[in-house]
Amino acid sequence: MHLLRQLRQVNGLRSLRQATRQVATGPTKPATLQYERDPQPLFTDAETQRLLQSMTQLNLDRVFRKRTVPDNSVETKFMTDEQLDSEFQQMVERAKQRLQMPPIVTIKKDEERIIAKDPALKDFASTKYVFTDITFGLRQSERKVVVRETDGTLAYATLETTKRMNQLYFPLEGRQSYNPRMFLLEELFAKCLAEHKYEFVLDRLLVQYEPHEPEFHNISARVFEHLNESKQFDLLRSTRHFGPMAFFYAWHRCIDDLLYDMIRRDYLSNAVELIALSYKIHKVPVEYLPTLAQLDALQITPAQRALAELRSVFRNREENQGIEQEIHTAIGKTEQDFAADEVSLKFIEQYIASEHALKKVQLELAVQTLKEVNREKLLLFQGLKKAHGVQAS
Amino acid sequence: MPLSPASGIGRFYAKSAKIIRFVRLGCTNRPFYHIVVMERRKNQHQPVIEQVGSYDPLPNDSNERLVALNTERIRHWLGKGAHLSTPAAELLGIAGLLPIHPRTYMSAWRNRRAAAEAEASAEKAESNS
Amino acid sequence: MLRAGCQVLTQTALPAGKTGGNSFALEFVRWRRKPRWLPVAKSKVFRVPERKKQTEEERTELMRLHNQYKTQLRSVRQYLREEVVRHEETSTADHIVLTPEQEEAEFQKCLDLNAAWNARIAKEREARLAKEREEKVAYVQERLEAKQLREEERREQANQRVLREIELSKTYITRENLDAAIEAALANPVDHNFAIDLDGNLYRGRNTSQLTEASPNPNPEPNQQALSN
Numbered sequence: 182m183h184l185l186r187q188l189r190q191v192n193g194l195r196s197l198r199q200a201t202r203q204v205a206t207g208p209t210k211p212a213t214l215q216y217e218r219d220p221q222p223l224f225t226d227a228e229t230q231r232l233l234q235s236m237t238q239l240n241l242d243r244v245f246r247k248r249t250v251p252d253n254s255v256e257t258k259f260m261t262d263e264q265l266d267s268e269f270q271q272m273v274e275r276a277k278q279r280l281q282m283p284p285i286v287t288i289k290k291d292e293e294r295i296i297a298k299d300p301a302l303k304d305f306a307s308t309k310y311v312f313t314d315i316t317f318g319l320r321q322s323e324r325k326v327v328v329r330e331t332d333g334t335l336a337y338a339t340l341e342t343t344k345r346m347n348q349l350y351f352p353l354e355g356r357q358s359y360n361p362r363m364f365l366l367e368e369l370f371a372k373c374l375a376e377h378k379y380e381f382v383l384d385r386l387l388v389q390y391e392p393h394e395p396e397f398h399n400i401s402a403r404v405f406e407h408l409n410e411s412k413q414f415d416l417l418r419s420t421r422h423f424g425p426m427a428f429f430y431a432w433h434r435c436i437d438d439l440l441y442d443m444i445r446r447d448y449l450s451n452a453v454e455l456i457a458l459s460y461k462i463h464k465v466p467v468e469y470l471p472t473l474a475q476l477d478a479l480q481i482t483p484a485q486r487a488l489a490e491l492r493s494v495f496r497n498r499e500e501n502q503g504i505e506q507e508i509h510t511a512i513g514k515t516e517q518d519f520a521a522d523e524v525s526l527k528f529i530e531q532y533i534a535s536e537h538a539l540k541k542v543q544l545e546l547a548v549q550t551l552k553e554v555n556r557e558k559l560l561l562f563q564g565l566k567k568a569h570g571v572q573a574s
Numbered sequence: 575m576p577l578s579p580a581s582g583i584g585r586f587y588a589k590s591a592k593i594i595r596f597v598r599l600g601c602t603n604r605p606f607y608h609i610v611v612m613e614r615r616k617n618q619h620q621p622v623i624e625q626v627g628s629y630d631p632l633p634n635d636s637n638e639r640l641v642a643l644n645t646e647r648i649r650h651w652l653g654k655g656a657h658l659s660t661p662a663a664e665l666l667g668i669a670g671l672l673p674i675h676p677r678t679y680m681s682a683w684r685n686r687r688a689a690a691e692a693e694a695s696a697e698k699a700e701s702n703s
Numbered sequence: 704m705l706r707a708g709c710q711v712l713t714q715t716a717l718p719a720g721k722t723g724g725n726s727f728a729l730e731f732v733r734w735r736r737k738p739r740w741l742p743v744a745k746s747k748v749f750r751v752p753e754r755k756k757q758t759e760e761e762r763t764e765l766m767r768l769h770n771q772y773k774t775q776l777r778s779v780r781q782y783l784r785e786e787v788v789r790h791e792e793t794s795t796a797d798h799i800v801l802t803p804e805q806e807e808a809e810f811q812k813c814l815d816l817n818a819a820w821n822a823r824i825a826k827e828r829e830a831r832l833a834k835e836r837e838e839k840v841a842y843v844q845e846r847l848e849a850k851q852l853r854e855e856e857r858r859e860q861a862n863q864r865v866l867r868e869i870e871l872s873k874t875y876i877t878r879e880n881l882d883a884a885i886e887a888a889l890a891n892p893v894d895h896n897f898a899i900d901l902d903g904n905l906y907r908g909r910n911t912s913q914l915t916e917a918s919p920n921p922n923p924e925p926n927q928q929a930l931s932n
Binding site for chain 3: 676
């Protein structure tokens, strides 16, 4: 009997050692940038959400691309025009749903909540007991998990244990009960990053960890830092991770690379939104609302744009849009776009001139190039218009 | 016998004595218990009225014994006057759902006494050598 | 379970002396436990299992704990029983619970519905009754007309009968013209007798004078015809 108990103790010690090792290796090394205060109120703010959604854009081809899932099959149907139109609308709604951003919340701290202490129960058993409430129909967050320690203390379980028990009794699809090696081993994680598999890493992170866990913050911060160095922002555009990424950069005052990318790709209104977001977060006394309102008046939202693109199927058949449409397709911009560009360029230049911009030279160069290209396009646009005899409005 | 579903297929009389107790599942040298409600007079391997939890008496990797309890249903059945087997009562006492069973206190003090005696004898052996 | 060794099979082949005193090896193989009908082993017959000793102190302590536990459990049970009753009373799991206003509205709705239904049925009934009344009136009218017609016919017939009687009454023999009638009858005797021959000829009158009178025609056609008719 004694021997057995000793064996059991040795067992316990071993598992304890295992646990400590897990904590020590922890999921990868810590990121340098952390949210120092609660970002949640700012992130869930309606205006911020609108800015982030607009920056994410909505490219249906990207949202509904083939994924590495068991079933990627395509269904072919015959439809009338009305059915097709309603299907288009539903598709845009579905895309919006898929682009919902994971929330950014502060890290939840573990707090000890003792229910009862009973010293008379000391050594009643050799191990502790973990009790999980499996009452039907409770949410994961409101499920009670309590632990009776060997010294007779009854307390609520730690967050880690609670998560483990939830996963054990009510498994979430895709979530592992152990830490995936990808997040655990530094070399594997570095390999993922080096291969630019950002979306894969972030998706898996989202499945594996809750947004309030330190691992979530740590790994996502590391991914964003790496992304800022490799400058492959386009990989995350039209995915649900673009918003949190932009928010991360805006919060930590390193938006310049992303801004440069946006200007180079001619997403000027997005650049304006990014600058506005950073002003909003750091409470910089610059009036950005009028510019945003102007842009809103001139441009349509990404969802509307996607829907219009889908609906262009109908337009070709009608053949009554005429020459303006042709000019638009040839140059890729309308008159309103040119006006919007002008407004946003003014705002961006103002930002570059201010002390907030860190990579001034680069940004200025990009803006200059863009301006030249734009001027050429505008000339072409006007020339075409004149040639076709369309009245400039 | 195949496992009956947790919602239970056991037939019972309205006024018969029900009991909350363990059913030993698992295999040789690997006990695993379901905590079930069934008619008191029945054999443990007969169909149950309802399964209200599970208990794994062997410690897992992190050295803890796992118990799952459907507290809502347990409260309901206790309120309906279901009896409790002693091990089940002990477990529910440890879980903090019911008062702690005297047997738990008893095993606690016996364990403590055995540990103290073992220590004393070890000390004596050391001093002798 | 009984299992005879393989000696049983080979016994006949071997000489009897080689198997020894035992004719064949008998052994019990227990797969589970000793069957109930087997007696206690000889070595265990007088063994008395020793009970674990419980110290007085432990016993009293356990007694105290048990008493306490029972009291506590009873009160917990009481609480849970009340909870179950409360839950059963307030639960809406298997039925629908309405507020008084909702109930009133529901009742009003039922009333309205009932009234509408009644109105519809009443309309239908009105229509049906009106139709039936009309039909009845028409029927009665028809019967009345038919009756009138019948009456008229009857009166006509009666009239005719009266007229005929009046016509006939002119030839009636009354007290006044009785003598004249008698005289006329006596003056003109009528003979109704007749005879028939084999050819079917009819011969009226008792006297054959008529025959002679009619002799020139031996086969009086009309008489014969009349008879055959």
